[in-house]
Amino acid sequence: DIQMTQSPSTLSASVGDRVTITCRASQSISSWLAWYQQKPGKAPKLLIYKASSLESGVPSRFSGSGSGTEFTLTISSLQPDDFATYYCQQYNSSLPLTFGGGTKVEIK
Amino acid sequence: QVQLQESGPGLVKPSETLSLTCTVSGGSISSYYWSWIRQPPGKGLEWIGYIYYSGSTNYNPSLKSRVTISVDTSKNQFSLKLSSVTAADTAVYYCARLPVYYDFWSGWNYYYYMDVWGKGTTVTVSS
Numbered sequence: 001d002i003q004m005t006q007s008p009s010t011l012s013a014s015v016g017d018r019v020t021i022t023c024r025a026s027q028s029i030s031s032w033l034a035w036y037q038q039k040p041g042k043a044p045k046l047l048i049y050k051a052s053s054l055e056s057g058v059p060s061r062f063s064g065s066g067s068g069t070e071f072t073l074t075i076s077s078l079q080p081d082d083f084a085t086y087y088c089q090q091y092n093s094s095l096p097l098t099f100g101g102g103t104k105v106e107i108k
Numbered sequence: 109q110v111q112l113q114e115s116g117p118g119l120v121k122p123s124e125t126l127s128l129t130c131t132v133s134g135g136s137i138s139s140y141y142w143s144w145i146r147q148p149p150g151k152g153l154e155w156i157g158y159i160y161y162s163g164s165t166n167y168n169p170s171l172k173s174r175v176t177i178s179v180d181t182s183k184n185q186f187s188l189k190l191s192s193v194t195a196a197d198t199a200v201y202y203c204a205r206l207p208v209y210y211d212f213w214s215g216w217n218y219y220y221y222m223d224v225w226g227k228g229t230t231v232t233v234s235s
Contacts, residue, residue, distance in 0.1 A: 001169075034221035036153075043202055043225040044153065057221070087153055091220035096168040097143075097155040 002026050002090050005098035012108040019075040021103045024089035028068045035064055035073045036087045037082075038102075044087060050072065075105075083107055112134035114204050120197075120233050126190040127151035130226060137161050137184045143222060144177060144188045146199040147207035150205030152197075158206060158220070159186055193233045200228040 003026035014017050023033065031051040036044035046055045048064035051071055061076040075082055089102040116128035130142065143158035157167035159177045167175045171190070181184040191199060204222035211217055 033201050036222075043228050044222070045225070046221065046223050049207075049219065049221050049223075071118075089153075089221055095166055096170070097220055099155070101225040 001096055002029060002092060002094060003089055004088055004098050004100040005017045006086075006088060006103050008103060009101065010104045010106060012106045013078050014108045015078055015080060017078045017108075019078050019082075019105060021073045021086055021105075023037045023066075023071045023073070023089075023100050025069045025071075025090055026094075029090045029092040031067045032093075033071050033090065033103045034062070035062075035067070036089065037084045038087065046087075078105070092107055110205060110224050111205075112205065112224060113203060114203050114226045115227040116229060116231070118230055120193055120231060122194055122233055123192055123235050126188070126193050126197060126201075127229070127232070128201055128203075128229065128233055130186050130188075132184045132205075133187075137179065137181055138187045139188065139216075140208055140222070141218060142179070142186045143204045145202045145208055145222070146197075147202070147228075148196075148199045153204060155186065156190075195233050198233045200230050200232065202226055202228045205224060 005024045007022050033051045035048040038044040046083045047058050052064045063074045065072050085102045087102050111133045113131045119162040120126045136160045141158050141160050144156040157177050159165045174191045176189040203226045207223040209217045
């Protein structure tokens with residue numbers, strides 16, 4: 001299985017901050033990576049696919065980058081609605097599909 | 109737009125079979141892959157498996173011996189059965205759609221991330 005490791009597990013930030021979350025894969029997954037946002041009691045919401053493609057309707061302050069084994073999700077200016085948990089997911093050709101452990105973005 | 113809704117018992121006894129259905133509305137189940145994902149209380153996401161509308165499946169090896177996913181295109185539904193459940197199977201269960209794009213040059217292209225999710229249903233395993 002491809003292991004996905006996210007860091008940090010928790011992040012404290014203020015409105016307006018630039019926030020970066022890292023996701024590392026245990027082997028190369030090219031650009032086959034997605035990012036999701038999950039709020040308490042809600043289903044995950046797709047933000048980014050193919051490492052850097054923004055899903056329709058997602059604010060442009062969200063961006064993704066990386067390839068191979070190291071990826072980042074950046075929020076350019078944190079908004080009150082962005083406090084949530086973020087997950088990465090690899091969808092390389094090898095199964096199973098796997099998720100990172102999550103990064104909780106908290107209010108500082 | 110496409111919406112997904114999970115349904116099924118919220119309480120299942122240990123050793124019994126968990127059965128859930130996902131109803132697809134606002135679009136056809138055809139031409140897509142459909143998936144089940146679960147999330148134990150306070151924990152992360154775990155992929156269970158997916159099914160193509162034609163019926164072909166792939167499961168997480170960690171659950172493969174206990175999982176069956178099926179599809180009923182006439183009802184625009186797909187289902188999950190998980191046998192011999194224990195307390196470790198207590199979780200929120202989500203159904204989701206995997207996207208497909210058509211390209212004039214390469215044809216149908218399938219991608220194995222989830223672009224549409226149901227709201228989730230909580231299943232507790234307890235006697």
